[in-house]
Amino acid sequence: MTDAEHILGKLAQAQFQISAPTLALCPPNIGHEVAFAGRSNAGKSSAINCLTRQRQLARASKTPGRTQLINFFELDEERRLVDLPGYGYAKVPEKMKLEWQRHLSHYLRERLCLRGLILLMDIRHPLMEFDRHMLTWAQERPLPVHILLTKADKLNRGPAMNALQEVRRGLTALGFDASIQLFSSVSRLGIEEAGLKLADWLEMPLPSDEAPSEGDEIISAD
Incomplete structure (x- = not known):
């Protein structure tokens, strides 16, 4: 089993934990969390479901922007995935958008x-x-950011790679530092790369990191 396959298997163990409207009502501030954020039509719920191999862990609403809560999914006692509310496409009052923005910040x-x-x-x-x-x-904190360019299956390989390079140039021009990749929850493009990024941030042990313990017998080829 490869490291990526191992991690995707671990992510598949994700279970809904709690929804919180504010930071004060979030689970205890301990362990390791990775948050997912995106505009209402960016395919965030589909990406979370794809990475966890679950159809409705993060429920995608037919009305973009309906989710206004911070949703927590537990992997184990020390690790969580977090689905942050998105906005931008949703037809909601500007006052509500500003309120979401305040909680996200x-x-x-x-x-x-x-x-x-x-x-x-x-x-x-x-x-x-x-x-x-x-x-x-994220940069003010600072907090590392990894960008998934979703719905990459909508473009052919050449245009998709051009879009990737264009966003890289845009990030540089704006003074932002972030890693970036192509992703599709339909074709599963980029799922292993994204899984390994999660494993790194969540400090999930990988099979390739496991060394023989002191008690293990090492057989020489001589």
């Missing part, structure tokens, strides 16, 4: 157990206002 700045942010952008509409807000808050 507070969470990203104050949640000490947060190890990294997975920022999802539709490959056809990257670096929108919401994305730049998230990158700014």
Whole structure:
């Protein structure tokens, strides 16, 4: 079994833990968390379901922007995935959008157990206002960011790679530092790369890291 296969198997153990409207009602600020954020139509719920091999762990609403809570999914006692509310596409009052923005900013700045942010952008509409807000808050902390350019299956390989390079240039021009990859929950493109990034931030042990213990017998080839 490869490291990526091992990690995807571990991610498949994710279970819903709790939904919280504010930082004060989140689970204890201990262990390791990785948060997922994206505009309402960026495919965030689909990506979480794809990575955890579960159809409805993160429930995708037919009305983008319906989810207004911070949703926690437990992998084990020390590790969690977090689904942050998104906005931008949703037809909701501006006052509500500003309220979501305030809670997101507070969470990203104050949640000490947060190890990294997975920022999802539709490959056809990257670096929108919401994305730049998230990158700014992460950089102020600072917090590492890994970008998934979602719905990459909508483009042929050449245009998708061109879009990837264009976003890289855009990040540099805006002064943001983030790793980035292509991703598709439909074709499962990039799922192993994303899984290994989660494993790194969550400090999940990998099979390749396991060395023989002192008591293990080592057989010489001589």
